[in-house]
Amino acid sequence: MASKSRRVAVVGLGAYGIVTVKNMLEVGFDVVAYDRNEYIGGLWTVTTDPGKTSVLPTTISNQSKQRKSFTDFPFPDDVPDYPTGAQVQKYLEDYADHFQLRPTFQLGTTVTAINRSEKGEKWIVSINGPDSNATEEEFDKVIITNGTFHAPVVPEVPGIDKFGGEIIHSQSFKDPNDFKGKNVVVVGLSNSAADTAVELSKVAANVYISHRSGACILPRINAKGKPSDHTETIALNRLVGYLKAISPRLTRFLYTRAIEKSMYATYPIIDPSWNLLPAPPPTHNIPIINDHVVSHLTDKSIHSVPGIASISSPHTLTLSDDTNLPNIDALIFCTGYRATFSILPPSLDPTAHSTPEYDAAPFGTSVRRHARLYQGIFSPAHPDSLAFIGPYIIISAFTGADVVSQAIAQVFSGAYPPPPQPEIERCGFGEKWRSGALVE
Known part of the structure; x- marks a missing residue:
C-alpha cells in the first residue's frame, strides 16, 4: 500500500483519467486530478466550442458496451449494445459518483508545465486555476491521461x-x-470521416469523401446478428500474438483477409470505383465502424473520389487522377491529430527522440500514434513516477485504460517495481519496441 502522504497528479479527466483516479485511490495514494474543462468526460461531452474535440448529439459509440465498460462497473442493462454519446457521458458521470471520485477533481484548471524539482525527487506541476491565478503543486508521481x-x-x-x-x-x-x-x-477515410460524411449527407447538396488509401468498413452488428467487436477474444489475440512472433508478414496478411471477409459478409457488393480495397492492414489502420456509409455510397448520396492533388481555382480541386472537382464550397479535414506534450521538458517528451520509421510515418497512422515509452506506458527516464495513458493506442479503450492504470498503480506503489534501467532502455528504444508497437 502507498502511504497516504504520497501524492499523485492525474492530468486529464476524460475516461482514462477518471478510471486512473479510482485505481490510484484504491492503493492508497493522495490523488489530485486536473482538467481544463468545467466538466468531466472529455470528448464525450457535447460542446459547440470549435477548439475542443467532442462527439456530436447524434454520435453512437463504435465499441459495444461490453467492450467499452470498466472492469468493475458495467453499463446498465437498459443501455443498447452500442450506447449513444450521451449514454457514455452519463456512464462516466455515474462512475465518478459511484466511487466518490469528485473530491479529487479540480475542474477549469489548466496544467501549464510539469518539471522535476531542484533536488530531482519530486514533480512540480504548474497550474492556472478557474480564477486565472498561477500556482505550483508538488507531487511524488504524475500520470498524463489527456489522450x-x-x-x-x-x-x-x-x-x-x-x-x-x-x-x-x-x-x-x-x-x-x-x-x-x-x-x-x-x-480522409477514417471513422470520423465516415461519421462526418453520413451526417452531411442529410443536408448537403453533394458530399465527397476524398482519400488516397482504402479501408475496411464494418457495421456495428455483424452478419450473424452479434456486435462486430465480440469476434475479438482473448484466445484470438493470443493466437495473433503467437503468429506474429513467427511471421509478422503472414499475421498481417491473415488478419487483413479476415477483416475483408467480415466486410463482404455484410456488404457482398463493394463497387471497385469506391477504392475501399485493398485496405491497409488492420495492424496499421483500424477498420471503420459505420452502419450507413456503404449504403450512402451505393445510392450516391456520398461519392468516393481520389485524394486532392492541388487546388487550381477558388472552388475547383484537382484530384490525384488528374480530374477536376468543381463547385466545391467547403473542405473538412478528417486527418487526425498530433499528440503534443509541451507541458513536459523536451527531454521527457515521449515523441521527442524517435526512430526514422516514426518520423517518416504520416500523422494519423498507427506507427505515428505510438509514443516511445516503456511498455507503451512508462517514461524510460522516470518509470517509477511518470506514466502516460493515451499515446499508446488501446483496443477496448475504457477496459484497456482501466487495466493499464491498475498496472501503473502497482508500479508506483512499489508492489511491482520496474526492471533495471538497461532493460527499460532495451525494450523502449530497441528493435523490440519497433516491432512490437506496430500490432494493436
Whole structure:
C-alpha cells in the first residue's frame, strides 16, 4: 500500500483519467486530478466550442458496451449494445459518483508545465486555476491521461491558399446544418470521416469523401446478428500474438483477409470505383465502424473520389487522377491529430527522440500514434513516477485504460517495481519496441 502522504497528479479527466483516479485511490495514494474543462468526460461531452474535440448529439459509440465498460462497473442493462454519446457521458458521470471520485477533481484548471524539482525527487506541476491565478503543486508521481486528440493535423495541399470556400478540421465540425445545400469534400477515410460524411449527407447538396488509401468498413452488428467487436477474444489475440512472433508478414496478411471477409459478409457488393480495397492492414489502420456509409455510397448520396492533388481555382480541386472537382464550397479535414506534450521538458517528451520509421510515418497512422515509452506506458527516464495513458493506442479503450492504470498503480506503489534501467532502455528504444508497437 502507498502511504497516504504520497501524492499523485492525474492530468486529464476524460475516461482514462477518471478510471486512473479510482485505481490510484484504491492503493492508497493522495490523488489530485486536473482538467481544463468545467466538466468531466472529455470528448464525450457535447460542446459547440470549435477548439475542443467532442462527439456530436447524434454520435453512437463504435465499441459495444461490453467492450467499452470498466472492469468493475458495467453499463446498465437498459443501455443498447452500442450506447449513444450521451449514454457514455452519463456512464462516466455515474462512475465518478459511484466511487466518490469528485473530491479529487479540480475542474477549469489548466496544467501549464510539469518539471522535476531542484533536488530531482519530486514533480512540480504548474497550474492556472478557474480564477486565472498561477500556482505550483508538488507531487511524488504524475500520470498524463489527456489522450491523443491534441493538435489537429491539416496536411499541406498545393494551392490551398487559393480556395475560396470554408476550410475546417473535423474538430470544428459541430453542426451539419452549417453546410446545408453546399458541396462539401470530406478529406480522409477514417471513422470520423465516415461519421462526418453520413451526417452531411442529410443536408448537403453533394458530399465527397476524398482519400488516397482504402479501408475496411464494418457495421456495428455483424452478419450473424452479434456486435462486430465480440469476434475479438482473448484466445484470438493470443493466437495473433503467437503468429506474429513467427511471421509478422503472414499475421498481417491473415488478419487483413479476415477483416475483408467480415466486410463482404455484410456488404457482398463493394463497387471497385469506391477504392475501399485493398485496405491497409488492420495492424496499421483500424477498420471503420459505420452502419450507413456503404449504403450512402451505393445510392450516391456520398461519392468516393481520389485524394486532392492541388487546388487550381477558388472552388475547383484537382484530384490525384488528374480530374477536376468543381463547385466545391467547403473542405473538412478528417486527418487526425498530433499528440503534443509541451507541458513536459523536451527531454521527457515521449515523441521527442524517435526512430526514422516514426518520423517518416504520416500523422494519423498507427506507427505515428505510438509514443516511445516503456511498455507503451512508462517514461524510460522516470518509470517509477511518470506514466502516460493515451499515446499508446488501446483496443477496448475504457477496459484497456482501466487495466493499464491498475498496472501503473502497482508500479508506483512499489508492489511491482520496474526492471533495471538497461532493460527499460532495451525494450523502449530497441528493435523490440519497433516491432512490437506496430500490432494493436
